[in-house]
Amino acid sequence: MNLREIFNSAGETLMRTGSPDAQLEAEVLIRHVLRIDRATFFRDLEQPVTDCDRERLDDLVNRRLNREPLNYITGLREFYGLDFEVSDSVLIPRQETELLVDTVISLARSRPKCEMKICDIGTGSGAIAVSVAVNLPSAEVMAIDISQRALDIADANRRMHGVYNRVSLRRGNLLEPVDWKPEIIVSNPPYIRRSDLSLLQPEIQYEPRVALDGGPDGLEVIRGLLRQSSDKVSSTGAILFEIDSSQKDSARMLSREYFPNSEISILDDLSGNSRAILIEKFDL
Numbered sequence: 031m032n033l034r035e036i037f038n039s040a041g042e043t044l045m046r047t048g049s050p051d052a053q054l055e056a057e058v059l060i061r062h063v064l065r066i067d068r069a070t071f072f073r074d075l076e077q078p079v080t081d082c083d084r085e086r087l088d089d090l091v092n093r094r095l096n097r098e099p100l101n102y103i104t105g106l107r108e109f110y111g112l113d114f115e116v117s118d119s120v121l122i123p124r125q126e127t128e129l130l131v132d133t134v135i136s137l138a139r140s141r142p143k144c145e146m147k148i149c150d151i152g153t154g155s156g157a158i159a160v161s162v163a164v165n166l167p168s169a170e171v172m173a174i175d176i177s178q179r180a181l182d183i184a185d186a187n188r189r190m191h192g193v194y195n196r197v198s199l200r201r202g203n204l205l206e207p208v209d210w211k212p213e214i215i216v217s218n219p220p221y222i223r224r225s226d227l228s229l230l231q232p233e234i235q236y237e238p239r240v241a242l243d244g245g246p247d248g249l250e251v252i253r254g255l256l257r258q259s260s261d262k263v264s265s266t267g268a269i270l271f272e273i274d275s276s277q278k279d280s281a282r283m284l285s286r287e288y289f290p291n292s293e294i295s296i297l298d299d300l301s302g303n304s305r306a307i308l309i310e311k312f313d314l
């Protein structure tokens with residue numbers, strides 16, 4: 031069989047997952063097996079494919095049919111224009127989280143001080159910490175996670191993007207490892223209500239539960255983050271965290287409890303959904 035035939039057949043098989051991107055996923059898996067770029071893929075469509083490569087592709091297609099996320103199969107995910115290593119030890123970074131990176135970058139650029147100290151709480155793959163460090167060459171980022179396996183992936187990513195010296199990694203519960211006052215605290219915490227976890231699509235069941243489970247009301251980790259931040263954040267700093275749009279009122283009220291005199295804004299993502307809370311102008 032040639033590459034075009036393999037491509038068509040893998041695309042048809044992958045439609046069984048219900049993915050609207052079945053054909054694109056087939057292309058990604060084939061390029062992953064053959065280690066070729068897009069241009070080579072389309073140039074070589076009439077070339078034969080070896081039995082060995084076909085067997086490897088069948089194996090990956092079967093994993094995808096079992097609803098394993100494509101990014102866990104390829105081990106890569108693009109975020110903020112950068113490639114990140116991912117595995118089932120970390121959440122696959124979502125496009126909507128890029129809002130947090132955009133906001134940290136503009137907050138940092140609007141401040142007179144060049145050297146910014148930033149904390150990324152629940153760093154996972156390091157997507158936020160590394161993207162911020164790459165785009166803010168004077169910033170120092172401490173990236174914290176409760177999971178050592180996640181920190182191992184974040185370590186690979188900070189090295190891959192040349193920010194090893196400015197992204198430090200700590201294992202711990204939320205801000206406990208921080209013994210100084212960061213200017214910006216950013217976090218994409220687990221915020222899914224525990225009772226909703228089993229209802230999520232099969233792909234999400236492969237992601238670490240500790241990355242998703244926000245406790246009975248989805249706000250348990252956010253509550254801890256706000257409580258700990260009130261002692262740690264610099265008085266001229268900012269706290270920024272991701273939410274689900276359904277949580278915007280409850281997360282705003284919770285933020286008001288911990289920071290009664292601060293400015294609290296809700297930020298929308300590109301789809302117009304409420305996606306993050308920003309707390310500034312502290313009266314600590």
Ligand SMILES: C[S@@+](CC[C@H](N)C(=O)[O-])C[C@H]1O[C@@H](n2cnc3c(N)ncnc32)[C@H](O)[C@@H]1O
Pocket residue numbers: 120121122123124127151152153154155156157158174175176177180202203204218219220221240241242251
């Ligand atoms: C939703 S994931 C976010 C990962 C990454 N920042 C991103 O945006 O792709 C949440 C992360 O928080 C970590 N986490 C959960 N509870 C934590 C806690 N109490 N302290 C520190 N990290 C925690 C999880 O291990 C997971 O990596």
